[in-house]
Amino acid sequence: MIEFSEVTKQFPDGTTAVDNLNLRIESGSFTVFVGPSGCGKTTSMRMINRMITPTSGTISVDGQDISKINPVKLRLGIGYVIQSAGLLPHRTVVDNVATVPVLRGDSRRAARKAALEVLERVGLDLSLATRYPAQLSGGQQQRVGVARALAADPPILLMDEPFSAVDPVVREDLQSEMQRLQAELRKTIVFVTHDIDEAVKLGDRVAVFGRGGRLQQYDEPQRVLSSPATDFVSDFVGRDRGYRGLSFRGAGEVVLHNIRTSTEDRLTELPLGQGEWALVVTPQGTPRGWIDVTGVEAIRAGRMLSEAASAGGSLFGKGGDLRQALDSAISSPSGIGVAVDESGAVVGGIDATEVIEQLARQRQAEDEERNRQFFSVDT
Amino acid sequence: MNYLIDNFPKVLDLTRTHLYLALVPLLIGLLISIPVGAAIRNISWLRRVTLTVASIAFTIPSLALFVMIPSLVGLKILDPLNVVIALTVYATALLVRAVPEALDSVPAAVIDSSTAMGFTSLRRAVTVELPLAIPVLVASIRVVAVTNISLVSVGSLIGIGGLGKLFTEGYQRDYPDEILAGIIAIVVLALAFDALLYIAGRLLTPWTRTTTKKVARA
Numbered sequence: 001m002i003e004f005s006e007v008t009k010q011f012p013d014g015t016t017a018v019d020n021l022n023l024r025i026e027s028g029s030f031t032v033f034v035g036p037s038g039c040g041k042t043t044s045m046r047m048i049n050r051m052i053t054p055t056s057g058t059i060s061v062d063g064q065d066i067s068k069i070n071p072v073k074l075r076l077g078i079g080y081v082i083q084s085a086g087l088l089p090h091r092t093v094v095d096n097v098a099t100v101p102v103l104r105g106d107s108r109r110a111a112r113k114a115a116l117e118v119l120e121r122v123g124l125d126l127s128l129a130t131r132y133p134a135q136l137s138g139g140q141q142q143r144v145g146v147a148r149a150l151a152a153d154p155p156i157l158l159m160d161e162p163f164s165a166v167d168p169v170v171r172e173d174l175q176s177e178m179q180r181l182q183a184e185l186r187k188t189i190v191f192v193t194h195d196i197d198e199a200v201k202l203g204d205r206v207a208v209f210g211r212g213g214r215l216q217q218y219d220e221p222q223r224v225l226s227s228p229a230t231d232f233v234s235d236f237v238g239r240d241r242g243y244r245g246l247s248f249r250g251a252g253e254v255v256l257h258n259i260r261t262s263t264e265d266r267l268t269e270l271p272l273g274q275g276e277w278a279l280v281v282t283p284q285g286t287p288r289g290w291i292d293v294t295g296v297e298a299i300r301a302g303r304m305l306s307e308a309a310s311a312g313g314s315l316f317g318k319g320g321d322l323r324q325a326l327d328s329a330i331s332s333p334s335g336i337g338v339a340v341d342e343s344g345a346v347v348g349g350i351d352a353t354e355v356i357e358q359l360a361r362q363r364q365a366e367d368e369e370r371n372r373q374f375f376s377v378d379t
Numbered sequence: 380m381n382y383l384i385d386n387f388p389k390v391l392d393l394t395r396t397h398l399y400l401a402l403v404p405l406l407i408g409l410l411i412s413i414p415v416g417a418a419i420r421n422i423s424w425l426r427r428v429t430l431t432v433a434s435i436a437f438t439i440p441s442l443a444l445f446v447m448i449p450s451l452v453g454l455k456i457l458d459p460l461n462v463v464i465a466l467t468v469y470a471t472a473l474l475v476r477a478v479p480e481a482l483d484s485v486p487a488a489v490i491d492s493s494t495a496m497g498f499t500s501l502r503r504a505v506t507v508e509l510p511l512a513i514p515v516l517v518a519s520i521r522v523v524a525v526t527n528i529s530l531v532s533v534g535s536l537i538g539i540g541g542l543g544k545l546f547t548e549g550y551q552r553d554y555p556d557e558i559l560a561g562i563i564a565i566v567v568l569a570l571a572f573d574a575l576l577y578i579a580g581r582l583l584t585p586w587t588r589t590t591t592k593k594v595a596r597a
């Protein structure tokens with residue numbers, strides 16, 4: 001457990017980075033500090049491993065005041081990941097990961113062996129182990145950064161905007177990887193980001209920081225979206241927080257309809273009326289794009305599929321939420337969302353209106369549930 | 380050219396002395412400058428003072444230094460140590476500026492994350508900052524090495540000068556071929572040593588040659 005009590009940090013130039021912070025981070029929780037730049041989120045995080053010393057107030061880890069612990073010893077027990085990973089450029093991947101165990105006194109040989117295991121755990125190919133960081137892609141470097149932080153198996157992990165320098169596709173991979181690792185390892189994670197989407201996706205708890213280093217709300221992510229504590233929070237989570245909130249609702253009951261599909265070689269025989277669409281699929285059944293009657297004519301005229309078809313929308317995977325279901329429908333050129341199974345093959349189509357109806361039904365059920373509680377109080 | 384061929388053993392012997400007089404000061408200079416440079420790096424007033432003193436030291440004419448040192452340290456005028464001390468002063472003056480600059484070239488994020496991982500500052504200086512400073516440092520060491528190799532010959536004016544002896548002798552005997560031999564030997568020595576340092580620098584920093592290789596996708 002990490003506890004901030006009445007922690008304030010003022011920099012020599014007079015700015016207050018953190019203003020009277022009181023916060024209790026439970027062991028094994030994934031806590032995200034989120035807020036605009038200059039809100040004190042990173043400063044707060046860096047006070048946990050004494051990279052920054054508070055002006056006043058105390059921070060304790062498992063009940064022990066950290067100002068009384070030797071900073072080097074404290075840091076050896078806290079994993080640390082930063083943007084672009086902060087890897088040692090002159091050491092190979094495996095030696096980077098072995099860094100903290102070696103600092104803690106393990107032999108280099110034992111540390112390397114353990115490092116290889118951790119690399120595997122974060123999903124890195126072991127053939128990368130002997131490379132230097134500069135030979136890796138941004139996403140791979142970030143994975144090495146996570147592996148390095150985990151290598152000595154510390155109970156606490158501090159992550160400072162670790163995924164903000166990689167492209168959106170890789171970022172999503174890394175986020176899922178983090179969720180998977182956390183389900184397995186149950187570390188106490190403090191994760192700093194300016195991206196509210198990332199915060200609600202990853203956090204069990206979200207701490208929203210505002211200007212002047214004031215904590216605005218510390219709550220479950222759903223609650224931050226559905227009932228922002230202050231005007232600042234509602235502004236920060238944005239006008240589309242209702243839409244974002246859909247990601248906390250399961251889409252299990254959304255009906256999947258049959259959709260018209262065709263493989264590439266049979267497109268020319270496709271009977272399509274005006275305004276009708278068909279989904280082009282590979283022989284394995286994975287979607288390639290939507291095609292309408294104009295597209296089919298273009299194919300008959302000898303055009304390539306990539307020119308004739310329109311790119312598909314986002315895909316709705318098994319076990320997805322209402323946000324993904326709705327997005328698959330509204331991002332699709334045909335207006336029909338495409339649902340796929342684990343192998344990526346098409347299993348059905350989603351209608352946007354039905355997603356909204358599903359939302360309405362869920363909310364009605366919740367209202368009834370709440371009302372029943374009131375009735376039971378009366379009797 | 381004839382002189383060089385006819386007197387090869389003599390030139391070789393002078394070359395050995397020359398190298399000794401040039402490289403011992405370089406090594407001593409490094410031994411002084413690395414700890415001093417690392418220590419003054421983050422104390423801005425001390426760094427300014429040190430750099431000013433170093434710049435002034437470097438402006439003292441070499442011949443003046445060769446002549447002054449025996450009376451200052453109490454050595455005989457013909458002691459080779461005079462040249463070693465004088466060149467150490469120059470080498471240190473250059474390197475004490477170069478070491479902090481080389482350390483400045485280490486990315487701040489690397490230093491920050493090393494500290495946060497639990498490096499003590501000494502261990503970080505030796506195992507992280509110093510290795511990463513090598514590329515910039517080697518560039519300065521090459522300048523100092525070449526400067527020293529050429530400065531040694533000035534020492535021949537006071538009787539200790541390695542290959543510089545070929546200049547003074549050639550001048551006294553009005554024998555241009557001997558002077559030419561001296562020039563050739565010194566230039567070859569300087570170029571060879573510069574190349575050697577360049578290669579050593581590359582061998583010490585294998586990670587710097589990896590960025591051009593194909594980068595795999597995540």
